[in-house]
Amino acid sequence: xxxxxxxVVSMLLAATTVLAGCGSNNQPASPDTxxxxxxxxxxxxxxxxETGAKTKxxxxxxxxxxxxxxxxxxIEEKLPNVDLEYQFIDATQYDTIIKTQLAAGEGPDIVxxxxxxxxxxxxxFEDLTDRFAGKYHDSGTSYVTFEGKxxxxxxxxxxxxxxxxxxxxxxxxxxxxxxxxxxxxxxQTFLDNGxxxxxxxxxxxxxxxxxxxxxxxxxxxxxxxxxxxDEAFRKGxxxxxxxxxxxxxxxxxxxERGIFTMDMLGLEEEQAIxxxxxxxxxxxxxxxxxxxxxxxxxxxxxxxxxxxLGTKGGAGWMVGGPGVAFGINAKSKVKEAAFEVLELxxxxxxxxxxxxxxxxxxxxxxxxxFEMPEEYADAQAAFEQxxxxxxxxxxxxxxxxxxxxxxxxxxxxxxxxxxxxxALESADKKAESLRNK
Amino acid sequence: MxxxxxxxxxxxxxxxxxLLLPALAIYGLFFIYPALxxxxxxxxxxxxxxxxDVEFVGWKNYKAIFREEIYMTxxxxxxVYALISTLLINALAIPLxxxxxxxxxxxxxxxxxxxxxxxxxxxxxxxLWSYLYSTSDFGLINQGLAAIGIGxxxxxxxxxxxxxxxxxxxxxxxxxYNMVIYLANLQSINPEYYEAAQLDGAGPLQSFRSxxxxxxxPAITFCTVTVMxxxxxxxxxxxxxxxxxxxxxxxTIVSLMVKKGLGxxxxxxxxxxxxLFVGIVGLITYLQLRLVRLWGEx
Numbered sequence: 001x002x003x004x005x006x007x008v009v010s011m012l013l014a015a016t017t018v019l020a021g022c023g024s025n026n027q028p029a030s031p032d033t034x035x036x037x038x039x040x041x042x043x044x045x046x047x048x049x050e051t052g053a054k055t056k057x058x059x060x061x062x063x064x065x066x067x068x069x070x071x072x073x074x075i076e077e078k079l080p081n082v083d084l085e086y087q088f089i090d091a092t093q094y095d096t097i098i099k100t101q102l103a104a105g106e107g108p109d110i111v112x113x114x115x116x117x118x119x120x121x122x123x124x125f126e127d128l129t130d131r132f133a134g135k136y137h138d139s140g141t142s143y144v145t146f147e148g149k150x151x152x153x154x155x156x157x158x159x160x161x162x163x164x165x166x167x168x169x170x171x172x173x174x175x176x177x178x179x180x181x182x183x184x185x186x187x188q189t190f191l192d193n194g195x196x197x198x199x200x201x202x203x204x205x206x207x208x209x210x211x212x213x214x215x216x217x218x219x220x221x222x223x224x225x226x227x228x229x230d231e232a233f234r235k236g237x238x239x240x241x242x243x244x245x246x247x248x249x250x251x252x253x254x255x256e257r258g259i260f261t262m263d264m265l266g267l268e269e270e271q272a273i274x275x276x277x278x279x280x281x282x283x284x285x286x287x288x289x290x291x292x293x294x295x296x297x298x299x300x301x302x303x304x305x306x307x308x309l310g311t312k313g314g315a316g317w318m319v320g321g322p323g324v325a326f327g328i329n330a331k332s333k334v335k336e337a338a339f340e341v342l343e344l345x346x347x348x349x350x351x352x353x354x355x356x357x358x359x360x361x362x363x364x365x366x367x368x369x370f371e372m373p374e375e376y377a378d379a380q381a382a383f384e385q386x387x388x389x390x391x392x393x394x395x396x397x398x399x400x401x402x403x404x405x406x407x408x409x410x411x412x413x414x415x416x417x418x419x420x421x422x423a424l425e426s427a428d429k430k431a432e433s434l435r436n437k
Numbered sequence: 438m439x440x441x442x443x444x445x446x447x448x449x450x451x452x453x454x455x456l457l458l459p460a461l462a463i464y465g466l467f468f469i470y471p472a473l474x475x476x477x478x479x480x481x482x483x484x485x486x487x488x489x490d491v492e493f494v495g496w497k498n499y500k501a502i503f504r505e506e507i508y509m510t511x512x513x514x515x516x517v518y519a520l521i522s523t524l525l526i527n528a529l530a531i532p533l534x535x536x537x538x539x540x541x542x543x544x545x546x547x548x549x550x551x552x553x554x555x556x557x558x559x560x561x562x563x564x565l566w567s568y569l570y571s572t573s574d575f576g577l578i579n580q581g582l583a584a585i586g587i588g589x590x591x592x593x594x595x596x597x598x599x600x601x602x603x604x605x606x607x608x609x610x611x612x613x614y615n616m617v618i619y620l621a622n623l624q625s626i627n628p629e630y631y632e633a634a635q636l637d638g639a640g641p642l643q644s645f646r647s648x649x650x651x652x653x654x655p656a657i658t659f660c661t662v663t664v665m666x667x668x669x670x671x672x673x674x675x676x677x678x679x680x681x682x683x684x685x686x687x688x689t690i691v692s693l694m695v696k697k698g699l700g701x702x703x704x705x706x707x708x709x710x711x712x713l714f715v716g717i718v719g720l721i722t723y724l725q726l727r728l729v730r731l732w733g734e735x
């Protein structure tokens with residue numbers, strides 16, 4: 001009997017220990033939440049109350065906390081009733097983790113990204129129209145607006161253009177190109193002098209895709225003829241092969257002219273940066289997020305940026321768009337506090353705080369203009385004409401899989417394993433399977 | 438503890454059976470239940486845009502796997518990867534173990550040196566080899582090749598070469614680890630067998646073939662099966678070195694499963710691919726064990 005009792009007690013102890021470890025939260029009670037360590041955004045945090053306890057609001061995003069430091073400090077200062085918990089989730093896992101949480105009726109109170117026609121249809125996001133409509137420029141809100149309702153607030157834009165080494169350009173008496181033909185002439189001069197015209201880490205499929213999409217933007221998507229392409233492609237009313245084949249065929253001139261080579265398929269972006277900052281390559285397509293890296297690797301480097309160019313003329317295009325749009329989880333139990341955070345973000349002060357750690361982009365909040373660093377003077381005309389756009393933002397749920405497929409297939413074109421037709425057909429096929437999910 | 442203590446009259450002692458329950462419950466909750474769920478979901482239309490109203494769709498997901506070329510590429514790459522890495526890792530680990538089982542001064546140091554790569558995460562190995570293989574002027578291997586007059590080799594950017602370049606890094610990383618297992622087995626072989634063979638006039642090669650190799654059978658079985666299974670499951674090194682590229686040249690079963698099943702939200706399809714994958718691993722492991730057993734009997 002004694003033995004049996006011992007066994008039962010041992011089992012209970014073992015089971016208790018194990019189940020305690022399996023619990024969703026084993027944090028001690030927090031004086032801030034006033035609750036037994038339950039997580040915010042999962043139906044646990046409470047609204048501001050008369051006791052003065054802070055309301056815990058959880059915000060998830062794929063950029064590290066440093067990129068939000070100034071904004072978090074501002075929130076702490078201006079919203080004493082809010083305890084904002086920033087949750088960084090790596091971009092590779094972000095979609096899966098947050099979508100799973102949202103599907104379970106849980107997740108953070110404020111969600112970075114993931115606002116598309118599907119997640120909106122599934123009811124994951126709160127309608128922000130009443131409190132934020134008209135505050136932001138349409139160019140930023142269009143991709144998070146569905147059936148006339150606003151579901152996300154677009155933050156400082158990101159963009160990429162073509163960085164160039166001003167000293168190398170001066171050394172060979174070159175001026176900044178304004179058309180693709182001029183670009184090819186500049187590239188030929190560098191080739192003739194044993195310098196790589198442009199470093200590019202084609203090992204990264206996303207880099208390959210962005211190089212092509214920059215040309216597609218100039219030659220089709222950014223033109224009057226192609227302005228509806230993204231929406232039509234999202235709905236299955238247009239194909240890449242029909243619309244973008246001429247642009248991809250033009251892009252292959254980079255290969256035919258020896259500007260991009262098969263060797264570049266073995267280059268990481270960081271390695272391409274080494275080539276650019278060491279003066280082995282004269283140009284590099286990227287955005288402001290690498291400016292500090294350039295300066296660290298070569299403090300004396302004299303850098304400028306011009307827009308991505310095409311064959312149709314004009315001011316050129318920057319590939320870019322809203323960096324992230326923040327939306328509110330429709331199942332959040334602390335919506336009012338979440339609205340307060342977004343309202344603070346939607347002030348010039350909030351925008352400035354966000355921009356502090358994300359310099360280089362521009363704000364979509366009406367009336368807010370950030371001063372552009374002088375390195376971007378050559379791209380000013382493109383900015384002034386509003387030529388900043390990232391076509392995949394208009395592809396809805398097709399966005400990430402098609403970015404990957406297109407990039408991979410462009411790699412195959414560079415490697416000689418696919419023709420431009422096959423590359424675009426493959427992207428169309430993937431898009432069709434995604435639409436019919 | 439003897440088996441008799443566990444059983445009374447041929448039946449499992451209730452006390453011990455009760456003690457097994459917590460472990461069994463955890464195993465059921467975290468393995469049996471998810472595995473069965475995966476099997477059931479593989480016959481449905483579960484996806485990110487349809488997370489709730491899930492319906493049965495029969496064999497649709499399984500048929501889709503065989504319809505698309507990319508999945509066949511993934512299966513083919515996985516088999517090539519697993520087979521070549523199993524052969525090379527073990528073919529290198531056995532002679533290394535035999536060599537480092539002899540008494541010489543730097544033996545301990547060399548054992549550590551060969552084992553060292555196994556300590557690192559595949560992501561670090563991927564980062565390291567990405568630089569070593571780089572086609573830039575800073576790529577160490579290509580610098581060496583250029584110095585001896587051989588042109589650049591585009592290890593990771595050439596679709597025909599990339600998979601083999603990845604395999605090489607894994608042979609480099611895991612040969613030393615398997616060497617340690619073979620060393621442990623070698624140390625259990627009675628030295629008298631070798632002395633007797635020497636007296637009978639057997640040379641080193643004959644001793645290796647007739648004594649070492651047969652008596653290494655337990656380690657060979659273990660190492661070949663574990664390397665084969667981890668080869669079939671390969672994902673992390675692919676992810677860190679090539680991300681499945683260039684193009685889709687280095688996609689594997691698991692990389693596609695992660696991409697399609699999780700990244701693209703085709704959960705049910707990913708489940709079907711997972712079930713098929715378990716079948717492939719099971720079949721190959723069974724055939725491999727049969728082969729090793731046949732070799733042992735011979």
